[in-house]
Amino acid sequence: MKFPGRRKLKHYFPVSQAKPTLPTSEVRPDKDSYIVGLDETIVDVVANVSDEFLTHYKIQKGLSNLVDAETASAIYEQLTAEQSISDHFAGGTIGNTIHNYSVLADDKSVLLGVMSSNIALGSPAYHYICHTSSKVDMNHLQGVTGDIGRGITLITPDGERTFAIAPGDMDELNSDHIPENIIAGAAALVTCAYPLRHQDKPIKQAMLKALQLANQHNVPTILTLGTKHLVEENREELLEIIKRDVNVLAMNELEAEALTGFADPLLAADAILDHVDVVLLTAGPEGLYLCGHTDETVKRETSNPIKSGSLADFNRWEFSRPMLRANCKQPIKVFSHIDPYMGGPEKIRNTNGAGDGALSALLHDISANHFHKEAIPNSSKHVAPFLAYSSFAQICKYSNRVSYEILAQNASRLSRGLPEKEDSLEESYWER
Template identity: 55%
Template sequence: MKFPGKRKSKHYFPVSARDPLLQATQQEQEEGSWVVGIDQTLVDIEAKVDDGFLQRYGLSAGHSLVIDDATAEALYHELMRDELISHQFAGGTIGNTLHNYSVLADDRSVLLGVMCNSIQIGSYAYRYLCNTSSRMDLNYLQGVDGAIGRCFTLIGEQGERTFAISPGLMNQLKADSIPEEVIAGASALVLTSYLVRCQPGEPMPEATLRAIAFAKKHNVPVVLTLGTKYVIQDNPQFWRDFLREHVSIVAMNEEEALALTGEADPLLAANMALDWVDLVLCTAGPTGLYMAGFTEEEFKRKTNHPLLPGAIAEFNQYEFSRAMRQRDCQQPLRIFSHIAPYMGGPEKIMNTNGAGDAALAALLHDITANNFHRQKVPNSSKHAREYLTYSSLAQVCKYANRVSYQVLNQHSPRLTRGLPEREDSLEESYWDR
């Protein structure tokens, strides 16, 4: 089974020539083997400053504050002039997820959002492009005459972090900038809760709902990452209704899960979320990672891993089953899986920002691989039913956990390369359950 993208082949003869009976199913155009997402395009800018700097810009040490465009420009100009910036990373939860997907799959993802019409070498917009995978398709970005979003992390003399956030024009994506044909051919549409909760008059929510309408029209799964507990806890019932009406897959951490469901136990929260969606990915810090979904009762597969105790007894009993959308099951059965942090977690956590986005990228890779394989080998027994994932729930957990570890072990939330070669050569252990 060949996943999307170029992989190192250890065969003398091309893999495609092994079975001439499969030649008729090969297509030049790999339709449906990409993911598309909408994001608030922003750059994370980190700098070390003194207390006088914070006072000049009216910032309170240790707190987060939204600043206007004029203040942001003046602040950024001083940081550049005095060479105080230590890091400038492309940010945004969906941008991070799509970048990581493209690194893992070595294949195309499509980002929808805004970008500065005028980009200077060395500027924040330039850094956004430099820190983004070349496999990410940015051709559909909407140009704006002004700044994209900037999140300044200002490290004070005592090491305390102060955040200054400048939205710029990142929420100015218009509904007519959403290309139906790109969504129609995608394996998934990936969104974040931030897109829906904007200032009155900003066009981003309308653009998001239009993209969702296109996804529903073409039967493309909608994936929502909850973003932060603060957005969810303001109106949890709104988000429950939103999930039920629009979303197939939800990704969250344990704090967001608590805000959404009222359940502190990630397993119980994931189970409750299945009342509204088809598949749940929940990262839980040092506890590890949980997944929950549906499969067909008749074709459930028992695990050969030890059965795990929890709020739901022996909840991982059928974790070797592949996930399906509930509506595609005649007798839907809820299935769950859990995995502890890879190797106990890194010896030193360099960065917790983006670990959940990395886990979601792995899940998206598996979903896209399922579509890719269905197109290449439509008569395969793997596609006798309308499965959502290529791998079992347990295997997706294993892959997502490993990718999440990779991000925890580095400073940036974006992968600079795929998994190490040793693991890349063990594809069968990840994919063939």
Template identity: 55%
Template sequence: MKFPGKRKSKHYFPVSARDPLLQAVQSEQEEGSWVVGIDQTLVDIEAQVDNDFLTRYGLSAGHSLVIEDGVAEALYRELMRDELISHQFAGGTIGNTLHNYSVLADDRSILLGVMCNNIQIGGYAYRYLCNTSSRVDLNYLQGVDGAIGRCFTLIGEQGERTFAISPGQMNQLRAESIPEAVIAGASALVLTSYLVRCKAGEPMPEATMQAIACAKRHQVPVVLTLGTKFVIGDNPQFWRDFLRDHVSIVAMNEEEALALTGESDPLLAADRALEWVDLVLCTAGPAGLYMAGYTEEANKRKTDHPLLPGAIAEFNQYEFSRVMRQQDCEQPLRIYSHIAPYMGGPEKIMNTNGAGDGALAALLHDITANNYHRQKVPNSSKHVRPYLTYSSLAQVCKYANRVSYQVLNQHSPRLTRGLPEREDSLEESYWDR
């Protein structure tokens, strides 16, 4: 994507001699746009331990258990003292998504959540900050007296993995810590289902709903990633209603899609989800990636790609169209696209955690690029209608698929750099041919 963010290309003309019709507009606009997200800030901590260690802390080998804050602190101190920790990674699905967005776009994103007031060099909170892109703005984090979330992966003598989860203070984000101006200027508000389903008395759900209300007031698209099939499967109707009332874009995998819609076919699940939202991103493992959305009937564009069979015949017929919100269409038309895994998928999958977050980061990059272009060149033919994305659905699908591959091909769910050679040609829009 050629924007937003700083480019390194040379100017072969005097910068001061740009089109005089655009100069006035550019000087009045802000430099770029941003994405804002709310997350349960947590750190993934990996360590090698023996069976006595597990017994000492009441853990069952090979199982997952939520532990109290005091137990987590004692466990962590012993791991640090005996130098048993092999990795400490910043985690959280929204944190991962914003980090990857900022790496891809080379531009600003804003994270809302909590952070320890007291940060020890080398500790988990310190590692969270170190493992997050400097382009992610952390200035709006709310300080807490206590720990952020910690997920311990304890690898035993036989290689079995035991998980100990300590929520700490990660759900203590208060409604008064939601800055309206930050959300009002954003290209999207990104959330996860975990924010809504917290323990009674925790303030995170109230803060989340306040952020959603703020986004609605300012016509900012709300993006929801579904988390896990277990969260959705507990009460699918609640989530259908939540999507219909509050969400513009939903990101999910095929298991979450089944829990939400009852459809095992990812294409049919994406089609069903369009009853509640404007745009759907559904990763389907070895089957690739599906997207579904709406466009204006009069502006539909036929694909040059082969027409694909499926539960909906020739479903990708209009995948070269750009997505709009259903409410902005005079005659809404449903459009779909699919892409197989990039290069057949990695030869060896290093990490499945975060591939969907990477795909969502690519989608957010395209949405933000559209807003950026609208700010800079409001009279462009690309903005004759209020499109949601800059590129066609097929191109967004291709970009999301490529970023997913990059995440699958590395150990961490967070990108350390952009795509090789920036791959700008990957993002050439149908409309730019």
């Protein structure tokens, strides 16, 4: 079975056959397997600074700080004068995620958000398009008269990343530009909690409408939490949205603690699973956790060493495949954990995008399951309504490997797929 993604093909030109339809960059809901992402479109300016620099501009270290246009310009001018800027990148947690998905899957995705109607050389919109995969369909973006957002990523000598964000018009996405047919045909919808920071902006209602449409059409919904500070400020509203609209929740250990009160990742994931179907939790040097539900009748015991922590023997059923709890007759919770790939890179200069990379791998597996089910609905792989093609343990391996690649290349987005020498390993991600 050929999954969406890189394939080894024999190239030939059959002169006796009719010419095939030319490929199109625009998503076709009735023919393509794809994911949809809704995001604040923003360009990241990456710079190395001192702790004193953050103090001078009253920027809270390790958090996402909203700054006005005047402050952002002053920061940018000083960084330019001191030659501290290392690069410009297309940013946004969901923008990163769907770009990475399209690189991994070598297939289409759809971005919902805003884009400057008039794009000038060197503008934020110009950098955004230049650094986004051509497989990402931008035909459904909403045009705006101003600039998209500019996020300045400030990296201190200890490797911590801090954000100073000038929103521009990135939050002007309105509900009229949420295409129901595109969401209805998707393998998954992924968005983030950042629009909750802007209660008076149209993007919040656009996000809620997208989630509502996905639920109406039984499309799995994925939400990332953003930052610990954002979760603390919007905890009650977030919980309400999570309980009502979200199937998969992605976060790091700090955000999980802010949401649940549990510092232990396992206990936090266990608590969150009372509200959602799957939890992806990245825990820095501790690795990552993938937790969720499966049915008692299709559970599979691991052959890996049994692990215990705050939950005894928590990974016993990690060879099971994820399912929506509503589709389980006898749901059980499943927990899987993996240590950083090869212990992690020797030196981590920037952690920006590592969690987005892990999530893109999970989305690739969900999309692969959607693709396979559409192509071979009677396959034994679909004896139950599984959410993903692989087991919890295998998805952990895949997510972990992609996160490593992000950290090793010191960039928030993949510039290529996994190394060619790992083709055989990639195939194994879909064996279990």
